[in-house]
Amino acid sequence: MKQLAAIFLIGLMMIGISSFKYRATKSSVATTDTNKWPAKFGFGHPVTQVEIDAWDIDIRPDGKGLPIGQGTVSKGRAIYVQKCVACHGEGGKNQVEVKTIGPALISDTVLKARNKTIGNYWPYATTLFDYIRRAMPYPQPGSLTNTEVYSLSAYLLNANHVTADTIQNAKTLPKVVMPARKLFVFDDRKGGPEIK
Amino acid sequence: MDKKKYPKISRRGLLGGVLGAALLPVNKVLAKRLPGLIPPDDPTKSPGRGTSKLGQRSKYENPVKxxxxxxxxxxxxxxxxxxxxxxxxxxxxxxxxxxxxxxxxxxxxxxxxxxxxxxxxxxxxxxxxxxxxxxxxxxxxxxxxxxxxxxxxxxxxxxxxxxxxxxxxxxxxxxxxxxxxxxxxxxxxxxxxxxxxxxxxxxxxxxxxxxxxxxxxxxxxxxxxxxxxxxxxxxxxxxxxxxxxxxxxxxxxxxxxxxxxxxxxxxKIRMFSFEMDARSIITYPVYPNKIKSGYLEIRGLAWSGRGKVTKVEVSTDGGKTWLDANLQGPVLSKAHTYFRHLWEWDGTATEIASRVTDETGYVQPSVQQLADARGTKAGGYHMNPINWWQIKADGSVLFKPE
Structure with missing residues (x-):
């Protein structure tokens, strides 16, 4: 009887161990709670399209999210002088003798080792609009109008010799082919012995 | 371990020092009234300070970012x-x-x-x-x-x-x-x-x-x-x-x-590099420690963004041989893992390093291996090479930039 009990006990322990293993590998939530989760917990509240639109400011490479309006190179240059020069320097170029707070924005379309700018390193023109509108100018983020952001995008693309276009809007910006686009590849590291 | 760092002399501390030099008995009274001003010669001979709403580090420990x-x-x-x-x-x-x-x-x-x-x-x-x-x-x-x-x-x-x-x-x-x-x-x-x-x-x-x-x-x-x-x-x-x-x-x-x-x-330019590949670093003995010949415990941290650390090896002879270090358990997935390795230093100059292996079989690379795989312009992000420390004959330790 004692032997039987011992076997039974070992059996129980093994079930315990295997079921623990199953839970631990099946999900990172290791649980012994036997209550099933509901289809919905009912926490949180639904949002309206107006609430979504108030926060949804992202722009995709296909142009999804770009607002109406347009900007010009000449207006962009004027805004740059007024609101960007303080950090990014005259003409957006890093000068050897001047250390700017912000990175250089303008050079050309050829990538050199330590000279990453819009013209030679940015793969998508839509990123310019998205980033300038959400985060620039640094002391007053989110203060530029859509027209001003289009104008700055037009100026920076033009000054980097990416395009000769003098106007940018929701139709033109996604079509700008950035010189660095062809250089970008997805990560192919995957663990294991190979160093990549 | 040569880890003690004393805080800068504070105004209060300085005041206590000046008072101490001038009026020794008064200083003793002050020390009783304002516990913490001067540490007592024997902490068993006077009651310590009371409780507090928010704890603090010992005033003798001052780790900072x-x-x-x-x-x-x-x-x-x-x-x-x-x-x-x-x-x-x-x-x-x-x-x-x-x-x-x-x-x-x-x-x-x-x-x-x-x-x-x-x-x-x-x-x-x-x-x-x-x-x-x-x-x-x-x-x-x-x-x-x-x-x-x-x-x-x-x-x-x-x-x-x-x-x-x-x-x-x-x-x-x-x-x-x-x-x-x-x-x-x-x-x-x-x-x-x-x-x-x-x-x-x-x-x-x-x-x-x-x-x-x-x-x-x-x-x-x-x-x-x-x-x-x-x-x-x-x-x-x-x-x-x-x-x-x-x-x-x-x-x-x-x-x-x-x-x-x-x-x-x-x-090319690599984008969307999500996982942090495995790496390790010795955290003792390092610059600016000074070591003495005899036994010491080499200590450090190892981790991998791809799972668990399975092995940390330590070399104390410039990479000729590698020996397994002890891993402090429990070893968690995608987590810092503490390692320790006992070493008897004979007082001669050498170089020491650690290298980690993770559960995917990835072994932390050398600077050269990374340069071979990525080219010399790589740098900037996701650089996880083995780090070497130089042990000088006088016991001083210096980083080895490569």
Missing amino acids: TTSDISSRTPLQDMYSTITPSDLHYERHHAGIPDIDPAKYELMIHGMVDRPMKFTLADLKSFPAVARTCFLECAGNFRTGKEEMTPQDILGLTSQSEWTGVMLSTIFREVGASHAAKWFLAEGSDAAVLTRSVPMYKAWDDAMIVYAQNGEAMRPEQGYPARLLLPGWEGNMNVKWLRRIEIGDEPWMTREETSKYTYPVKD
């Missing part, structure tokens, strides 16, 4: 185990630390979902919670170039906490996230409104929204009141002060994932 305008670095050489005290967690901000009222905080989730929704902080805390201990590391975590560098200087942009929050899969289930969706956008409510695209498979795997760090509410520097946690993935993607998630079918190609956090690999 080193700071720049945009980041601060954890003093890895002062860590005796793997949890980083919350006030020593590294920081990297892109437009400062926002001040967010938890009562007004909301997280919005929309896009390819059945039910676009907002969640208050109380809502997030209502969901079934999970705690996970894992490291965070900035993808740009590697500095070199001179011999007088500490582990903090070289690799201080990594820290570890126990994080508590809700599995992202639980929240995505609640909003009815589309299983056809491939990516989601995570957005912060800092002044950079920082955004990163994250593949959906991470959400269904081990991603979390966390609101607590080491048992208490998360610190503002780490994303208060709630942040994204992607165990093992580059720090920048673990978006802090999380305010919005949009679910979609392609990446957004944000500034942070195109013009930043990408790096040249030979004639």
Whole structure:
């Protein structure tokens, strides 16, 4: 009887161990709670399209999210002088003798080792609009109008010799082919012995 | 271990010193009235101080972060185990630390979902919670170039906490996230409104929204009141002060994932490098320690963004031979793992290093191996080479820049 009990006990322990293993590998939530989760917990509240639109400011490479309006190179240059020069320097170029707070924005379309700018390193023109509108100018983020952001995008693309276009809007910006686009590849590291 | 650091002489301390020199008996009275001014010769002969609402470190211990305008670095050489005290967690901000009222905080989730929704902080805390201990590391975590560098200087942009929050899969289930969706956008409510695209498979795997760090509410520097946690993935993607998630079918190609956090690999530029590959560093003996011949314990940290550390080897002869170090258990997946290796130093000059192997069979590479794989222009991000320390015959220790 004692032997039987011992076997039974070992059996129980093994079930315990295997079921623990199953839970631990099946999900990172290791649980012994036997209550099933509901289809919905009912926490949180639904949002309206107006609430979504108030926060949804992202722009995709296909142009999804770009607002109406347009900007010009000449207006962009004027805004740059007024609101960007303080950090990014005259003409957006890093000068050897001047250390700017912000990175250089303008050079050309050829990538050199330590000279990453819009013209030679940015793969998508839509990123310019998205980033300038959400985060620039640094002391007053989110203060530029859509027209001003289009104008700055037009100026920076033009000054980097990416395009000769003098106007940018929701139709033109996604079509700008950035010189660095062809250089970008997805990560192919995957663990294991190979160093990549 | 030569780890004691004394605090700077304070005004009060100086005052006590001056008084002490002038009027010894009065000083003794003062010391009794103002406990903490001067340590007693014998702590068993007078009662100690009382309780306090908030504890403090011993006044004889002063570990600090080193700071720049945009980041601060954890003093890895002062860590005796793997949890980083919350006030020593590294920081990297892109437009400062926002001040967010938890009562007004909301997280919005929309896009390819059945039910676009907002969640208050109380809502997030209502969901079934999970705690996970894992490291965070900035993808740009590697500095070199001179011999007088500490582990903090070289690799201080990594820290570890126990994080508590809700599995992202639980929240995505609640909003009815589309299983056809491939990516989601995570957005912060800092002044950079920082955004990163994250593949959906991470959400269904081990991603979390966390609101607590080491048992208490998360610190503002780490994303208060709630942040994204992607165990093992580059720090920048673990978006802090999380305010919005949009679910979609392609990446957004944000500034942070195109013009930043990408790096040249030979004639191409590698993007979306999510996992932090395995790395390790000796944290004792290091610069500026001075060692004596005889037995000492080599100590350090190892980790991998791809799973568990399975082995740490230490070389004390410049790489001719490698011996296994002891790993302090429990060894957790995607977590800092403490290692120790006993060494009898014979007093001759040599070089020491550690190298880690993770459960995928990846072995931490040398600088040369990384250069061979990526070209000499690589650098910047995801550099995880073996770090060598020079032991001089006089016992001084210097970093070996390569």
